[in-house]
Amino acid sequence: MSICKKTIKETAELLRSKKIGTVELTDEYLNEIRKKNPTINSYVTICNEEAVKAAKASQKILDSGEAVSLLCGIPMGLKDNICTKDIKTTCASNMLKSYIPPYSATVYERLQQEGAVLLGKLNMDEFAMGSSSECTIFGPVRNPWNSEYVAGGSSGGSAASVAANLATFSLGSDTGGSIRQPASFCGIVGLKPTYGRVSRYGLVAFASSLDQIGPMTKDVTDCAIVMNVISGYDNKDSTSVNTSYEDFIEDIDSGIGRLRIGLPLELFNSAMDDDIKGAVISTLRRLESQGAILQDVSLPSILNSVPAYYLISSSEASSNLARYDGIRYGYRNEKAETVSELYRMSRAEGFGGEVKRRVLAGTYALSSGYHDELYNKALKVRTLISNEFSLVYENIDIIAAPVYPTAAFKIGEKVIDPLKMLVSEIFTVGANLAGLPAISVPCGLSKDGLPIGIQLIGKPFSEKLMIRVGYAIEQEMGRLEIGE
Amino acid sequence: MDKKTVRKMADVANIHIDDNELESYVEDMDLIMGYMEQLKNLHTGEAELKEANSLPSNGFREDFPHISPDRDELIKNASVTQDGCFKVPVVVEP
Numbered sequence: 227m228s229i230c231k232k233t234i235k236e237t238a239e240l241l242r243s244k245k246i247g248t249v250e251l252t253d254e255y256l257n258e259i260r261k262k263n264p265t266i267n268s269y270v271t272i273c274n275e276e277a278v279k280a281a282k283a284s285q286k287i288l289d290s291g292e293a294v295s296l297l298c299g300i301p302m303g304l305k306d307n308i309c310t311k312d313i314k315t316t317c318a319s320n321m322l323k324s325y326i327p328p329y330s331a332t333v334y335e336r337l338q339q340e341g342a343v344l345l346g347k348l349n350m351d352e353f354a355m356g357s358s359s360e361c362t363i364f365g366p367v368r369n370p371w372n373s374e375y376v377a378g379g380s381s382g383g384s385a386a387s388v389a390a391n392l393a394t395f396s397l398g399s400d401t402g403g404s405i406r407q408p409a410s411f412c413g414i415v416g417l418k419p420t421y422g423r424v425s426r427y428g429l430v431a432f433a434s435s436l437d438q439i440g441p442m443t444k445d446v447t448d449c450a451i452v453m454n455v456i457s458g459y460d461n462k463d464s465t466s467v468n469t470s471y472e473d474f475i476e477d478i479d480s481g482i483g484r485l486r487i488g489l490p491l492e493l494f495n496s497a498m499d500d501d502i503k504g505a506v507i508s509t510l511r512r513l514e515s516q517g518a519i520l521q522d523v524s525l526p527s528i529l530n531s532v533p534a535y536y537l538i539s540s541s542e543a544s545s546n547l548a549r550y551d552g553i554r555y556g557y558r559n560e561k562a563e564t565v566s567e568l569y570r571m572s573r574a575e576g577f578g579g580e581v582k583r584r585v586l587a588g589t590y591a592l593s594s595g596y597h598d599e600l601y602n603k604a605l606k607v608r609t610l611i612s613n614e615f616s617l618v619y620e621n622i623d624i625i626a627a628p629v630y631p632t633a634a635f636k637i638g639e640k641v642i643d644p645l646k647m648l649v650s651e652i653f654t655v656g657a658n659l660a661g662l663p664a665i666s667v668p669c670g671l672s673k674d675g676l677p678i679g680i681q682l683i684g685k686p687f688s689e690k691l692m693i694r695v696g697y698a699i700e701q702e703m704g705r706l707e708i709g710e
Numbered sequence: 711m712d713k714k715t716v717r718k719m720a721d722v723a724n725i726h727i728d729d730n731e732l733e734s735y736v737e738d739m740d741l742i743m744g745y746m747e748q749l750k751n752l753h754t755g756e757a758e759l760k761e762a763n764s765l766p767s768n769g770f771r772e773d774f775p776h777i778s779p780d781r782d783e784l785i786k787n788a789s790v791t792q793d794g795c796f797k798v799p800v801v802v803e804p
Contacts, residue, residue: 328783533746544723551724553796555787565801570726582725583738586716589723590743599750606754613757645741 230258230391231707234448237394238296241288248288248299252281252343255301259345259392265373268387270306270364271314271347277301284341296451298341303393305384306347307354308439309428310334313344317430318362319352321556321576331428332463333397333439333456340455345393348383352578353547354401354432356380357647358640359408361580366637369411371676371708375634378408384442385412389708395443395452399429401436402535403629403654406666409442410629410679413668413706415449415696416442420686421661422467425460433542434465436535436658445705446667446696450474453689467687474693482516482698488523488622496652498631505670505678506628512702513695523618523625527610528656534611535655536648537591537604543581544588550576612660615683624695625683628653633672653681663689667696668706677706711740 229237229246240246256274263269284299304310307317309327316322334344351361359367359382367382369375370390377386381398385408388396398405400418409416417440424439431437441452454475459468487510494503514520552558552572559571577585591600618625631650640647657664663686666679680699684692716736720727727735781794790797 325787328779328786530749530752533749536742537746537749548724553788553798554785558789560789562799564803565798566724566803568799569724573724574726577725583735583742585723585725586719586735586739587742587746589719590715590739591746593719593722600746602759603749603752603754605759606757607749607752609757609759610754645745648742649745 228391229254232394233444234296234300234394234451237300238298241299248281248285248343249278251299252277252301252345255345255392262390262392266368266370266386266390266392267365268349268367268377268383268390268392269303269346270316270318270349270383273313273344273346276313277343277345280338280343284343287341295340295455297337297455299343300394301343301345302337303345303348303384303387303396304334305350305381305396305398307350307399307430308334308397309430310344310347313347315347315430316363317353318350318364319576319578319581320363321550323363323557325555327428329428332425332460334428336455348381348387348396350383351380351580353430353543353581354380354399354404354437355543355580355584357403357407357651358635359383360637360641361578363578368637369634369676371413371634372674374636375676376411376637378411378634380404381416381442382408385409385414385416388412388414388442388444395441395448397439397456398442399437399439400658401432401539402658403651405440405442406654406664406679406681407630409666410668411634411677413677413708414442414444415446415665415667416440417449417453417665417689417692418657418663419453419457419689420467420663422465423457423469423663423687423689425463425466427460427462431546433539434546435542436539446693446700447475447478449665449696450478450693453693469687472690474690477690478694478697480694482513482518482695485513485518485624485695486622487513487518487520488618488625489520490525490528490625490627491522492525492528493627493653496631498628499633499672501670501672502628502631502633502678506626506680509669509680509699509703510626513698516698516702521622523622525611525614525618525656527607527614528652530607531611531656531659532649532652534604534607535651535659536587537600538608538659540584540588541591541601542588544585544592547577547581547585552576608659611656615656615660615662619685624688624691627681627683629666629679629681630654633674633676633678657683662686663692665692665696667699669699669703671706711736711743
């Protein structure tokens, strides 16, 4: 088996037993990227020199014999909305095409401290607004399972790189499903942590009350390994929550016991392909045979989650993206003769169509005359959704649901209709609105041979339980690997 | 959603829209906001406004002198600078 197919845990064992060195490992990955990236288009910046330099530094640490993280020497990719000092961070937008951050995101600094090796920055939907990684100045990301299909979004590059063995793991960001959906489409594991669990410092903001960075990995154990490093309080992020340390790997294989799994009627009665429902139900039945108790639950307000999500996220985006004025950083229109013209033309030319649509929608929702009936209404719906989740969790341990109504769709199939992709996000946006942790774990293949994921949504800060259940699913269903 | 409303929103958002693009934006915005407006008539009872899931706390640092980041490093991403300042076109139009 190629070294690039191995998980973090397997690769770490090979490094420690000296069957491979970090520089050789990094070179293997860089060679694979050279071969496959022209097709898959997951990387937009490849850090050849920096990667080898980091690999050499990691080898020294491994050779010193001191106790180090499993991530030492492990090659990774980062979604291109995570700031990396002195390395371009574009958000797949013309607006930031040449932007080189003078600082690094906390998550990147933590991974660097553990000796992880950055291979490059990963393609995405522009400013994380999208569900297919087609709205990008770099061209669409192609699904490694079938290059005619999307990899999902907005963390499509992050998902595709791991699925195609072009990174051992990656980080994505999730505002309305942007880790879970591409993870499902590409047959890997993707976790959106509880809001406040992972620092957002250095994540280019889309919707600040919804955004979270999370791991995208080949298996659930790797997800736990990465979470151990990236999660935890950060005083640079005012929304970071100071919880006690947890080892997410501990007890991962201790089984599910009499786990009470809630199945939201509103989601299971929503439109979805038969093979999606079949794969999810079949997986749940396997858990039931291990002792889990399946219970129907109701989340009535989840049916209004998509409009609420869109209004809140667009409103926050319209505020967050007001900083792009063409003056301090980012794209600048050179012909403007007044500062007013400079703002208007720089933003018109710097932002893509989807970004402009959302900024306009958010501006409208927040404007006088509509603020109460749109934005404030959405906030109230958010309260209802959070309260309904809390009520359900009084009697169940975890919620299970599909991730998306379909498996991956063909490139170009949905991009022309702004509403079509949006309404499909009903399975994922609820967890963002309520700030809950949610994970996608592979559970089968569609009739076209494309991956399907099952989603678990947990109580706040219950990632350890979710990882344990995800592990149990993985043991039952096996890992999905392309070509097998 | 009509042309006048989209133009007004674009003005507030400081985004220029060409005349030949306006129709397309009106169509898209009409579709999207039409969908969003289903919330208008929703009965939400006594539900409070929920803006965030964790209350932000101000991140104060200790008040001690320290070396500030290098100015040139901080402005290196600006397209047009002069004498360590951001340079812009005329602000107050004659």
